[in-house]
Each structure stands twice: as structure tokens, then as C-alpha cells.
Amino acid sequence: MKNNPNDLFGVYVHWPFCASKCPYCSFNSHVHRGAFDEDAYVAAYEREIAHAAQLAPNRVVQSIFFGGGTPSLMSPSSAGRIINAIVKHWTVEPRAEITLEANPTSVEVDRFRGFRSAGVNRVSLGVQSLRAGPLAELGRRHSVEEAVAAVRIAQSVFECSSFDLIYARPRQTLKDWEDELKEALRMAQGHISLYQLTIEQGTRYFDLQVAGKLKIPDEDLAADFYEITQELTAAAGLPAYEISNHARPGQESEHNMLYWRYGEYAGIGPGAHGRLMINNQRHATADEKIPFDWQKNVMARGHGMVVDDVLTWEEQGDEFLVMGLRLKEGISLARFTALSGRQINPAQIAALKGYGFVETLPNGNLRVTDRGLPVLDAVVADLAA
Numbered sequence: 001m002k003n004n005p006n007d008l009f010g011v012y013v014h015w016p017f018c019a020s021k022c023p024y025c026s027f028n029s030h031v032h033r034g035a036f037d038e039d040a041y042v043a044a045y046e047r048e049i050a051h052a053a054q055l056a057p058n059r060v061v062q063s064i065f066f067g068g069g070t071p072s073l074m075s076p077s078s079a080g081r082i083i084n085a086i087v088k089h090w091t092v093e094p095r096a097e098i099t100l101e102a103n104p105t106s107v108e109v110d111r112f113r114g115f116r117s118a119g120v121n122r123v124s125l126g127v128q129s130l131r132a133g134p135l136a137e138l139g140r141r142h143s144v145e146e147a148v149a150a151v152r153i154a155q156s157v158f159e160c161s162s163f164d165l166i167y168a169r170p171r172q173t174l175k176d177w178e179d180e181l182k183e184a185l186r187m188a189q190g191h192i193s194l195y196q197l198t199i200e201q202g203t204r205y206f207d208l209q210v211a212g213k214l215k216i217p218d219e220d221l222a223a224d225f226y227e228i229t230q231e232l233t234a235a236a237g238l239p240a241y242e243i244s245n246h247a248r249p250g251q252e253s254e255h256n257m258l259y260w261r262y263g264e265y266a267g268i269g270p271g272a273h274g275r276l277m278i279n280n281q282r283h284a285t286a287d288e289k290i291p292f293d294w295q296k297n298v299m300a301r302g303h304g305m306v307v308d309d310v311l312t313w314e315e316q317g318d319e320f321l322v323m324g325l326r327l328k329e330g331i332s333l334a335r336f337t338a339l340s341g342r343q344i345n346p347a348q349i350a351a352l353k354g355y356g357f358v359e360t361l362p363n364g365n366l367r368v369t370d371r372g373l374p375v376l377d378a379v380v381a382d383l384a385a
């Protein structure tokens with residue numbers, strides 16, 4: 001059985017609940033108060049998976065990603081029920097990557113073995129910082145010691161694991177980050193995600209910044225943070241394979257690669273996005289974001305989708321560029337033409353090459369150079385024009 005359109009198919013499962021809301025976070029995450037019937041809630045995931053499999057039948061699932069919110073707050077048996085529903089409706093490759101995002105508090109770490117038995121084989125831990133002060137400022141509910149212990153336990157329980165750090169934080173100096181990152185790289189095994197702090201509208205950090213009470217590194221300093229991050233990770237044998245993601249070669253996250261290679265994926269759960277090929281057209285789907293409204297919708301009509309748009313050729317081409325040019329492997333120009341029905345203007349490519357922002361790889365792929373990555377948005381806009 002062949003999957004559409006480039007043989008990549010994955011399932012993203014969004015778990016929207018968190019123990020508290022971090023001040024920098026704009027993800028679809030909610031703190032629920034009062035009683036919560038988790039078994040009934042998981043039944044909505046089972047229903048929505050059945051519906052997605054009707055829209056996109058006979059696919060071979062290569063990766064499943066439980067993201068959040070905080071999916072490590074669900075019980076391992078809930079994760080098991082969701083995985084079983086996916087297995088029931090699609091073929092899941094025996095070696096499929098099944099990732100769960102986890103927060104490093106002791107409650108969740110105690111559940112790791114249960115998640116492993118349920119079928120999860122990769123954990124991505126939100127460590128965020130290895131320093132006590134910044135952890136508290138970021139509103140995290142775990143200590144540095146708990147985070148370090150969680151990384152060690154994840155490494156012993158799961159075949160693969162990764163952890164996230166946020167850099168270019170308020171008042172952080174380059175030297176602070178260099179020391180912290182070196183420590184992190186000594187702990188990391190195959191994979192680490194390093195995100196530059198972004199201030200997103202609708203967050204407490206955004207309000208603080210508007211009020212002049214939160215200062216983060218300016219553009220020049222942020223570029224220095226980025227550069228030192230590339231140097232230290234490459235020297236430690238975990239080079240970037242995408243702007244924020246670093247791995248030993250061969251240990252890249254398959255699910256993330258599927259997004260950036262513009263594969264096909266079903267989005268299940270509140271606020272989840274999907275990209276499904278239906279009747280040879282690429283559909284962009286998005287679910288209701290409010291957790292209990294989503295559940296009501298799914299139980300009433302079988303799915304929680306509130307957006308289902310057919311992407312035009314132009315939109316597909318733009319999405320392909322935005323996703324693929326983040327990758328070190330770059331993009332195939334032939335695939336761009338197949339998706340968008342047009343060619344990238346050779347004069348535009350030549351001009352960007354002249355600035356040293358893009359290069360052609362021996363296999364013919366076009367990629368953004370290290371010099372071009374800090375101005376990626378502008379490069380994409382030029383190529384898409």
C-alpha cells in the first residue's frame with residue numbers, strides 16, 4: 001500500500017490539559033478545574049480517529065506524536081487506548097516512532113514505564129532550563145534536579161528520548177547559555193531541541209513586554225545565541241537538522257521530519273491541525289480548540305473539525321517552501337513544481353546565491369545556508385514571489 005503524496009503518513013494527537021499555564025506559552029493548553037472523566041474524554045479521540053480513517057483510508061502510519069498541552073498527564077491506559085484505535089483503523093508500521101511530550105515532574109516520570117508498555121517508544125521532555133532562577137521565572141513546576149533525573153529515567157526506559165531547552169531568555173548572557181548548553185549536551189543522547197524564546201501574543205510574557213517589564217536579547221545578540229548554539233551542538237556530534245532541532249545523524253525525529261518534508265498527517269484532538277489527501281486534493285484541517293466543546297462536537301458528529309480547506313496549488317507551494325527550507329537537507333525543486341504547478345524563478349535563486357543565502361546540494365536539492373537561516377522568512381518570501 002502506498003501513501004499519498006510522498007509516502008509519509010503520521011498521526012498527531014493533541015492533549016490540551018496542563019497543570020498550570022506557563023507565561024510564555026501560546027499552545028492550545030488549558031488548566032481544567034473540577035471533576036474530569038478521562039475515560040469519556042478518550043472515547044472522543046477514538047471516535048475522531050475512526051472518522052479520520054474514513055477520510056484517509058488504507059494509510060500506513062509511520063509516526064504518532066502525542067503533543068500538548070501535557071500528554072504525560074493522561075494515564076498510560078488512555079495513551080494505550082488511543083494507540084489501539086490508530087492500530088485498529090490504519091496499518092501501523094512495526095517500527096513506527098511513537099512520541100509523547102512530557103513534563104519532568106515526578107508524578108509524570110513515575111508513569112514512564114506505563115507509557116512504554118502502552119506502546120510509546122520516544123519521549124520529549126520539556127526541561128526548558130538547567131538553572132533554578134530561570135525555571136521559576138518560566139513558571140515551571142519542576143526543579144533542575146527533577147529535570148535531570150527525568151532525563152536519565154527517560155533515557156533508561158525509552159529507546160529514544162529528547163529534551164527541550166529555551167534560550168535567549170530575559171537577562172541571559174551568551175556565557176550563561178554557553179555553560180548551560182555544554183551541560184545539556186553532556187546529558188543528551190541522540191536528540192535535543194533548542195528553541196529561541198519567542199514572545200507570542202496572548203501570553204503573559206507578551207503583556208509584560210508591552211508594559212516594558214520584560215527585555216529579551218535584541219536581534220544581534222539573538223543571532224549570536226543562535227550561532228553559538230550551532231557551533232556547540234555540531235562540536236558535540238548533534239548538528240542541527242532543522243533550525244531548532246539537533247540530532248546524531250540517524251536519530252532525527254521522524255514525526256517532525258514528516259511535517260518538514262510536507263507529508264500527510266491526521267490531526268486528532270482539540271486545536272489539532274491536519275493535512276490530508278482526499279480525492280487527490282490536499283486538505284488543511286483544524287479542530288475546535290476549547291477542550292470540552294471539542295468533545296461535545298466529536299460525540300455529536302464524529303469529529304471536531306471546524307476548518308477543512310482545500311489548498312490551492314499556490315498555497316501548497318508556499319507551505320512546502322516554508323516547511324522544507326528549515327531543513328538541512330533542503331528541498332527538491334521538482335517536488336515544488338509538482339505541488340505548485342510552477343517553477344521557482346532561476347534569477348531569484350541566482351540572486352540569493354549571490355548573497356550566500358542558498359546553495360545547491362550535490363543531489364540537486366536547494367537549501368538555505370547557515371548564513372541564510374537567520375533571515376529565513378525573507379528568503380522564503382523571495383523564493384515564493
Ligand SMILES: C[S@@+](CC[C@H](N)C(=O)[O-])C[C@H]1O[C@@H](n2cnc3c(N)ncnc32)[C@H](O)[C@@H]1O
Binds near residue numbers: 018071104127200
Ligand atoms: C507543546 S510545548 C510543551 C510540552 C510540555 N507541556 C512542556 O511544557 O514541556 C513544546 C515546546 O515548545 C517550546 N516552547 C513553547 N513556547 C515557547 C516560546 N514562546 N518560545 C520558545 N519555545 C517555546 C518549549 O520548549 C516546549 O517544551
Ligand code: SF4
Binds near residue numbers: 020068069070
Ligand atoms: S509550556 Fe507546556 S506545560 Fe507550559 S503551558 Fe505550554 S504546554 Fe503547558
